[in-house]
């Protein structure tokens with residue numbers, strides 16, 4: 001009888017999971033339909049407006065923002081002669097045209113995409129004063145300094161404004177005296193200063209308010225990652241000045257945030273420009289994190305000394321091991337240890353006094369300090385375009401925050417690296433900090449999936465998260481660029497042991513943290529290996545941790561939390577699908593990397609091979625490294641992506657014309673002769689198999705040498721016991 005019940009229960013649970021998957025898919029679909037609904041609604045509204053205009057025999061207004069407009073030549077002249085920018089980037093011209101036409105505009109554009117120009121240029125072209133709301137003093141100061149240097153009358157009205165400047169600004173608003181083109185304020189000014197609002201009204205009344213820009217507009221939305229209560233009151237601006245174009249700008253792309261802020265700012269009919277979230281110049285990489293703190297710092301220091309030896313700027317993000325107050329200690333310790341290793345580094349955290357914090361930021365901005373070690377508090381105020389690396393010493397709490405934090409690299413569009421140190425053992429600490437947040441655990445598990453994956457393109461995870469169509473990664477992530485050799489281990493048996501261990505413990509009212517579970521598992525495996533013919537565990541401690549995390553993601557296990565007076569503890573308990581695992585009915589496959597992940601230095605035994613197969617591809621890989629250094633130190637992937645190498649390996653083009661069709665004109669023109677030279681011998685092979693073997697042997701020897709040379713600054717780290 002009992003087996004029947006158990007059987008049915010299993011079926012019900014499996015079906016339940018099915019239903020839950022379907023619900024998730026339906027919710028995704030709902031979100032997409034909402035998006036389409038809003039697009040269609042906007043189209044329909046536009047159509048109705050143009051029809052009613054037609055009825056009145058007025059010219060039809062087609063919303064083609066890339067067409068020609070009367071201000072085109074002035075816009076081009078300002079762009080080039082004032083801003084010194086040779087051409088507009090994607091969407092900039094269109095956005096400027098929409099603002100110039102008097103429309104409200106919502107701009108979603110990735111960090112560093114060039115949002116500032118979209119309101120600064122119309123501010124210059126339109127008569128009067130442009131009001132810009134920006135959340136942070138440091139951001140405002142940077143912008144005002146930059147504009148002033150270009151000779152644009154820009155001012156800010158903040159707590160730091162001198163009495164003299166304040167008087168000048170109020171006079172300009174009040175009477176239109178003195179030159180004032182762009183005025184920056186913080187949102188508090190709008191919500192708290194009656195005097196300012198009354199002056200602004202006078203300015204508007206006198207026809208001198210040219211536009212209103214809301215920068216970092218996601219701060220309006222509670223769904224955004226950086227909600228600011230004062231941003232909620234900015235809706236008043238559209239109510240007070242309904243005929244003044246408002247432009248809201250943000251790098252945060254989620255649909256929920258977009259609709260939310262359109263509502264809060266009262267711009268339901270705005271023209272929306274959504275650019276891709278893709279940051280093609282960022283190289284994403286996940287590295288295995290040693291459990292020994294000093295080893296991680298050594299690796300970071302080696303990376304900085306090796307890859308950024310010209311004092312290129314970077315950020316190292318750290319989080320506390322447990323409690324908040326320990327963050328500060330950790331930051332100063334990491335900064336000190338980097339300094340001990342010869343790197344100019346300092347730390348930055350929220351509790352430092354404003355002056356000290358400002359000093360650190362300034363030294364870094366002026367390249368007098370290479371590295372800032374900070375918490376995420378060191379975030380939105382960063383306007384530095386040439387940050388060449390962002391290293392996460394610990395996991396971010398979601399894909400979205402990781403996108404934002406890592407996105408501080410490479411705002412100037414030049415190749416930059418985003419490195420994340422990951423180890424499963426860090427997860428319980430992170431989950432105990434986020435589990436109480438709305439979707440906190442789900443968000444955390446999403447980024448854990450990103451880290452655990454050894455095959456999937458890192459970029460594709462961002463496209464998926466932000467609901468965007470896939471784009472080519474061009475070999476700009478570790479998984480696409482070199483891949484890692486992976487051993488797939490059937491861990492069904494191991495999962496069974498874990499489920500049975502937890503079942504026994506829970507029957508006795510016991511609980512286990514991840515570490516305790518790992519220890520018990522290893523002890524049990526050892527004991528049963530000695531006692532019977534069961535296989536001894538071939539899994540290392542870190543691999544058992546990896547398995548437990550995999551089982552949590554697969555809902556065989558789950559995390560539970562308990563508050564004490566001092567901390568929140570995370571425990572691992574049985575999840576909805578534990579019975580399948582216990583009965584060995586759930587196939588569990590564990591992917592174990594051989595050697596170090598990310599082709600980082602290779603293992604001491606040289607076991608860390610690339611996944612490439614042919615000798616020709618190895619040769620092409622060597623060539624791209626050589627060409628990258630002779631072309632100003634660009635990334636090898638910028639010369640040829642791994643996909644391109646594979647394609648060339650198969651197609652073996654022998655003329656520039658053929659090559660052009662495969663990799664485009666520019667690359668063919670730049671590197672074509674060398675590429676053809678390398679391919680040629682492989683085409684004329686009389687006995688392809690034999691020659692291929694010979695050539696492969698030769699190139700593998702060469703390849704190994706190159707690998708060692710390239711990665712001389714990276715240290716291979718044996719997995720070791722916990723701190």
Ligand SMILES: Nc1ncnc2c1ncn2[C@@H]1O[C@H](COP(=O)(O)OP(=O)(O)OP(=O)(O)O)[C@@H](O)[C@H]1O
Pocket residue numbers: 085086087088089092109110111112113114115116117250251385411412
């Ligand atoms: N058309 C362009 N051509 C070349 N450089 C540009 C262009 N537009 C902007 N830039 C430069 O790109 C960098 C980033 O611009 P900006 O600060 O406006 O980015 P942003 O979109 O506001 O990013 P964030 O979300 O990080 O604030 C700046 O150095 C800017 O001068």
Ligand SMILES: [Mg+2]
Pocket residue numbers: 115116215
């Ligand atoms: Mg900006």
